[in-house]
Amino acid sequence: QVQLEESGGGSVQAGGSLRLSCLVSAYIFNANRIYCTGWFRQAPGKEREAVALIDSYGRDGTTRISESVKGRFTISKDNDKRTVNLEMTNLRPEDSAVYYCTFGSGIYCLDRHLGSGAGAEFAYWGQGTQVTVSS
Numbered sequence: 001q002v003q004l005e006e007s008g009g010g011s012v013q014a015g016g017s018l019r020l021s022c023l024v025s026a027y028i029f030n031a032n033r034i035y036c037t038g039w040f041r042q043a044p045g046k047e048r049e050a051v052a053l054i055d056s057y058g059r060d061g062t063t064r065i066s067e068s069v070k071g072r073f074t075i076s077k078d079n080d081k082r083t084v085n086l087e088m089t090n091l092r093p094e095d096s097a098v099y100y101c102t103f104g105s106g107i108y109c110l111d112r113h114l115g116s117g118a119g120a121e122f123a124y125w126g127q128g129t130q131v132t133v134s135s
Helices: 026-031
Strands: 004-008 010-013 018-024 035-042 049-055 063-065 073-078 083-088 097-105 129-134
Touching (some): 004 097, 004 129, 018 026, 018 035, 018 097, 026 097, 035 073, 035 083, 049 073
Parallel strands (some): 010 129
Antiparallel strands (some): 004 018, 035 097, 073 083
């Protein structure tokens, strides 16, 4: 059973935009009142890094955005559709990577989730979708 289903991604020239979407399975989404979800990425030869996260706190959730994409990427979620979306604008060649949707049960998003090794706190991962930005 697919737990997290990603869509979007592809190839674009520098300065362009892309939108990623992740459908969270009803089983996972409905079972967790407290959660942190969002997107990591991994480029060849580099460590996996958090890009943007959003949690279930309050009505709209709180967000954590990596400094490397702040002002260019926006994360949002639609609770009714069980989707987590990443709008990426002004893309740069260094944004090229495989992007992974992730879901962490029982946690709110904290600053430490943007740090090295934070992926270990997230139990569910999508298959990944390639984003390629050409100069």
